[in-house]
Amino acid sequence: MKKKVIKNKLVELNPNVSVDCVIFGFDFEKLNVLLIDRGTTLGIPLALPGNLIYNSENLDEAASRVLEELAGLKNIYLEQIGAFGDPLRITKITDQEWLKAMRAEPSARVITVAYFSLVKMSDYVPQASSFAKNASWVSVQEISELAFDHLEILNTAKESLKQKIRRQPIGFNLLPEKFTLSQLHRLYESILEKPLDKRNFRRKIQKLDIIESLKEKQKGVPHKPSQLFKFNKEKYELLTKIGFDNFGF
Amino acid sequence: MKKKVIKNKLVELNPNVSVDCVIFGFDFEKLNVLLIDRGTTLGIPLALPGNLIYNSENLDEAASRVLEELAGLKNIYLEQIGAFGDPLRITKITDQEWLKAMRAEPSARVITVAYFSLVKMSDYVPQASSFAKNASWVSVQEISELAFDHLEILNTAKESLKQKIRRQPIGFNLLPEKFTLSQLHRLYESILEKPLDKRNFRRKIQKLDIIESLKEKQKGVPHKPSQLFKFNKEKYELLTKIGFDNFGF
Numbered sequence: 001m002k003k004k005v006i007k008n009k010l011v012e013l014n015p016n017v018s019v020d021c022v023i024f025g026f027d028f029e030k031l032n033v034l035l036i037d038r039g040t041t042l043g044i045p046l047a048l049p050g051n052l053i054y055n056s057e058n059l060d061e062a063a064s065r066v067l068e069e070l071a072g073l074k075n076i077y078l079e080q081i082g083a084f085g086d087p088l089r090i091t092k093i094t095d096q097e098w099l100k101a102m103r104a105e106p107s108a109r110v111i112t113v114a115y116f117s118l119v120k121m122s123d124y125v126p127q128a129s130s131f132a133k134n135a136s137w138v139s140v141q142e143i144s145e146l147a148f149d150h151l152e153i154l155n156t157a158k159e160s161l162k163q164k165i166r167r168q169p170i171g172f173n174l175l176p177e178k179f180t181l182s183q184l185h186r187l188y189e190s191i192l193e194k195p196l197d198k199r200n201f202r203r204k205i206q207k208l209d210i211i212e213s214l215k216e217k218q219k220g221v222p223h224k225p226s227q228l229f230k231f232n233k234e235k236y237e238l239l240t241k242i243g244f245d246n247f248g249f
Numbered sequence: 250m251k252k253k254v255i256k257n258k259l260v261e262l263n264p265n266v267s268v269d270c271v272i273f274g275f276d277f278e279k280l281n282v283l284l285i286d287r288g289t290t291l292g293i294p295l296a297l298p299g300n301l302i303y304n305s306e307n308l309d310e311a312a313s314r315v316l317e318e319l320a321g322l323k324n325i326y327l328e329q330i331g332a333f334g335d336p337l338r339i340t341k342i343t344d345q346e347w348l349k350a351m352r353a354e355p356s357a358r359v360i361t362v363a364y365f366s367l368v369k370m371s372d373y374v375p376q377a378s379s380f381a382k383n384a385s386w387v388s389v390q391e392i393s394e395l396a397f398d399h400l401e402i403l404n405t406a407k408e409s410l411k412q413k414i415r416r417q418p419i420g421f422n423l424l425p426e427k428f429t430l431s432q433l434h435r436l437y438e439s440i441l442e443k444p445l446d447k448r449n450f451r452r453k454i455q456k457l458d459i460i461e462s463l464k465e466k467q468k469g470v471p472h473k474p475s476q477l478f479k480f481n482k483e484k485y486e487l488l489t490k491i492g493f494d495n496f497g498f
Contacts, residue, residue, distance in 0.1 A: 017265060085266070
């Protein structure tokens with residue numbers, strides 16, 4: 001009995017604060033985001049993985065837990081992008097129908113704290129559970145509507161990623177350990193949403209000396225195999241130490 | 250009677266979400282932050298201006314309202330720096346004593362959303378009201394403790410400002426319209442918390458061509474009057490259009 005009380009206390013949900021996560025992945029062609037399908041006929045089924053926080057956990061912990069619960073994603077680095085608090089953000093009729101079916105206090109005002117992260121698509125197979133009936137990668141370009149204010153959150157996260165990749169080589173978190181220059185080039189184009197001159201791009205990257213070519217080429221590709229490269233973290237850290245933080249894209 | 254009900258509804262406080270504002274000012278010598286003195290013998294009296302949000306307003310509106318209510322500061326640009334949600338952030342005994350005297354639900358968990366802004370000290374005289382017994386500029390370097398987690402919030406805001414001034418000439422918001430190169434130099438040193446070689450600094454700034462010299466010198470100063478400059482916004486906007494966003498400091 002005592003145990004149950006403790007457990008009840010531990011799992012007390014905070015009806016006023018949620019977390020939502022924008023998880024980006026790259027499939028060598030385009031930028032994707034992890035969405036859950038709530039399998040509902042009420043309103044828009046697709047949403048960012050997110051839920052109310054527990055009163056016993058901090059915001060970062062809540063984001064990690066929710067991602068694991070809804071999409072089986074564990075131990076990833078999450079970065080907060082800010083709070084979203086429009087008083088009307090959960091009041092659309094279609095969202096309210098879903099909330100009434102799911103939550104103890106469906107009309108309580110909810111402020112959400114948004115996170116973003118970069119995941120190697122090859123390392124993670126989406127697994128849905130809890131109220132998520134499905135979890136999958138969806139091309140960012142194909143998303144025109146989402147539940148609640150999640151489209152606004154996604155757009156803010158895209159902007160953060162754009163700004164960030166111009167300063168830090170975080171794109172390497174979206175690629176496998178070994179990659180071709182074409183793949184790296186296409187990744188930057190997808191994130192920056194603009195074409196980048198291939199020769200200029202290669203020159204800039206190679207001048208910075210933060211990638212190194214491997215004595216290895218692609219295998220099993222239908223075209224002439226390309227040279228493989230890997231990221232040189234030591235070189236990059238050396239650059240950041242001297243204050244370098246602009247890739248010039 | 251009806252009116253009162255409506256009014257009560259409009260002024261309903263959300264016991265779970267607050268806003269806190271880090272307002273920076275520069276006195277030609279050092280960086281300052283606007284603090285309120287809650288005039289309490291309970292706990293640490295100094296705090297960032299902040300309070301619970303109303304359920305009818307969004308987060309930005311709440312931040313503007315709270316600043317005006319506590320410190321008489323109106324119509325300033327505020328930028329969100331993120332949410333702070335440690336479950337223990339308001340539970341220190343000294344803070345709890347103050348909350349018990351002030352709030353209807355002193356033990357409710359409060360997540361706070363922090364903002365920062367830059368204000369010209371010459372344009373604003375702090376005026377305390379509401380529960381603020383005093384509002385004043387305090388040198389950032391002299392602050393070693395604040396109520397709640399406000400020291401952590403202040404440190405995050407300082408870091409944001411540091412990052413930002415390296416990319417955008419936002420420092421001009423802290424200076425009067427006309428300023429000397431020495432004042433600008435000292436401002437950058439205060440924000441970046443490191444000495445900057447004076448000649449290098451001047452060369453960089455002048456090379457960027459974003460300030461222009463006026464046909465005017467300082468008046469009424471006890472030393473040889475220095476040349477006055479003003480910020481050239483058009484030139485800066487031209488630079489940002491071509492993607493320039495690194496001042497190299």
